[in-house]
Amino acid sequence: xxxxxxxxxxxxxxxxxxxxxxxxxxxxxxxxxxxxxxxxxxxxxxxxxxxxxxxxxxxxxxxxxxxxxxxxxxxxxxxxxxxxxxxxxxxxxxxxxxxxxxxxxxxxxxxx
Amino acid sequence: xxxxxxxxxxxxxxxxxxxxxxxxxxxxxxxxxxxxxxxxxxxxxxxxxxxxxxxxxxxxxxxxxxxxxxxxxxxxxxxxxxxxxxxxxxxxxxxxxxxxxxxxxxxxxxxxx
Numbered sequence: 001x002x003x004x005x006x007x008x009x010x011x012x013x014x015x016x017x018x019x020x021x022x023x024x025x026x027x028x029x030x031x032x033x034x035x036x037x038x039x040x041x042x043x044x045x046x047x048x049x050x051x052x053x054x055x056x057x058x059x060x061x062x063x064x065x066x067x068x069x070x071x072x073x074x075x076x077x078x079x080x081x082x083x084x085x086x087x088x089x090x091x092x093x094x095x096x097x098x099x100x101x102x103x104x105x106x107x108x109x110x111x112x
Numbered sequence: 113x114x115x116x117x118x119x120x121x122x123x124x125x126x127x128x129x130x131x132x133x134x135x136x137x138x139x140x141x142x143x144x145x146x147x148x149x150x151x152x153x154x155x156x157x158x159x160x161x162x163x164x165x166x167x168x169x170x171x172x173x174x175x176x177x178x179x180x181x182x183x184x185x186x187x188x189x190x191x192x193x194x195x196x197x198x199x200x201x202x203x204x205x206x207x208x209x210x211x212x213x214x215x216x217x218x219x220x221x222x223x224x225x
Contacts, residue, residue: 002154004154042218043203043216043217043218043219044155044203044216045216046213046214046215087155097160097167097168098143098145098160098167098168098207098212098214099145099157099160099168099170099171100145100147100155100157100205100214101157102147102154102155102156103154104153104154105154
């Protein structure tokens with residue numbers, strides 16, 4: 001079983017749609033949680049951190065459920081420019097300090 | 113402020129040759145990380161430097177890989193001898209102490225033929 005699991009997609013959605021991505025992680029002792037965005041042939045870039053209380057940044061909302069070891073990302077009113085791969089990332093998995101553990105990523109394609 | 117830079121952007125070598133990748137972190141960042149993505153797989157951690165010291169090298173695949181960070185500034189990752197399965201994208205990241213957000217470089221695409 002992978003340490004961080006994501007549905008690889010692709011998710012093909014029309015512009016303006018709401019889309020949700022889910023992620024599960026294997027170890028309850030994990031410390032920090034993030035969503036990174038990766039454009040084709042580019043480096044991963046931090047989209048947002050994820051907190052238990054839930055957090056929002058414009059059209060993006062992230063949620064963490066520690067009991068279920070589940071992380072989600074909701075994108076509202078999707079734009080063409082949101083097309084990318086979204087990476088679920090966990091830090092401190094199995095006492096791993098600062099090391100980031102990545103999911104395989106979920107590909108999003110926003111279409112006209 | 114300049115971001116993380118990596119050199120070269122691409123490298124094509126033959127099996128058995130040696131390749132050295134370089135990473136320049138964001139100025140003032142003590143933490144430097146190497147990650148790798150091989151085809152079809154997730155990005156995986158290789159190792160973590162704090163200044164010039166190796167804090168965690170648990171992800172290094174084998175002794176063909178040697179990472180250094182002399183002087184605590186830039187880092188090099190040498191693969192010697194390279195094997196076909198070493199092909200992939202090698203990312204470097206750096207972070208300060210607070211916050212600890214890791215900023216990634218553009219990566220080096222390595223192809224071993």
